[in-house]
Amino acid sequence: MKAAVFHAPGDVRIEQISEPGQPGPGELLIQVAKAALCGTDSAEWDHGPLLAQPPVVLGHEFTGTVVAAGPETAGFPTGTKVVSGAGISCGTCEWCAAGRTNLCASYQTLGLHRDGGLAELVLSPASICRPVPEGLGDVAAAMAQPLAVALHAARRGRTGPGRSCAVIGAGGIGAFIVAAAAALGANPVIAVDIADGRLETAAALGAALTVNAERQDPVAAVREATGQQGAHVVIEASGAPASPAAALAMARQGGDVVMVGLQPRPVAVDLFSVSTREVDVHGTLAHVCGEDLGEAVTLLATTPLAAAVLGGVISLDELIEGGLRPLAERKAHGKIIVDIPVSAR
Ligand SMILES: [Zn+2]
Ligand SMILES: [Zn+2]
Structure with a gap:
């Protein structure tokens, strides 16, 4: 079968590899229809391996059809359209x-530690899959995993009704976080970015206020929009070195700050202010399938989110020049979806 295999930094090959074999207990063999790309994929290709264990088939955001179901996979008969989560957990440890x-x-992640969905076929545990409802197209369904990641990040900061939420960085995962915060009832949702195009998308996804940080002091703008108190929740999704300090400064006394953007090296922040204002700082990682994936599928089926964030659809052969490179060079606009060919099996 055809697959995108990560071998080494700068070396992802579209090549023929053997099929995964029949599903074991609890497993589904999925014929992939569409897979989505994210910054993790491009980072692995550009300067990995970071988390990946090459050689491995990339792809941790995908949707497809069950073509074989192993024992103990009730609810997922052959022919079921599914989205898959990315993380595989043991079910018995403390966490x-x-x-x-x-x-x-x-914890193991499909597309990093185990062969993922940028291939014609992939094995995934039924426990991390959810059925695709009637009427939800493949392009939108392929965005369920990143939306689940966004919902998890927003929940980490106790995002909800009656609470304001500022999101720093409205590209990539940040766009999904804006949508997730709005869906969880935050009001107002304030998006901060340096690109007007991304801010327009954020407004379409539910941001009541957008702030271009190159033209306006974002901390002052967030304070002004929140009665000079700061936001109840601030979600830092840009990864820019100056953003953690800005996020803490934007947070209300007793508020929550979630660090989503990965900082490549330590950055200075004002911890005196964190202590004395009782600001809670949270990490966030991936998603919790049981809480986030089903809700993500429902949101995609009931809102125009997918159309608002879609950047384009490319073929598997265009993966590097049409996907990984523009993402690594931060030139990609919107979510890139990869169409996976259906071979004559
Ligand atoms: Zn991703
Ligand atoms: Zn475990």
């Missing part, structure tokens, strides 16, 4: 027992 399956002691 799994507490429902924090994304922190599982033996």
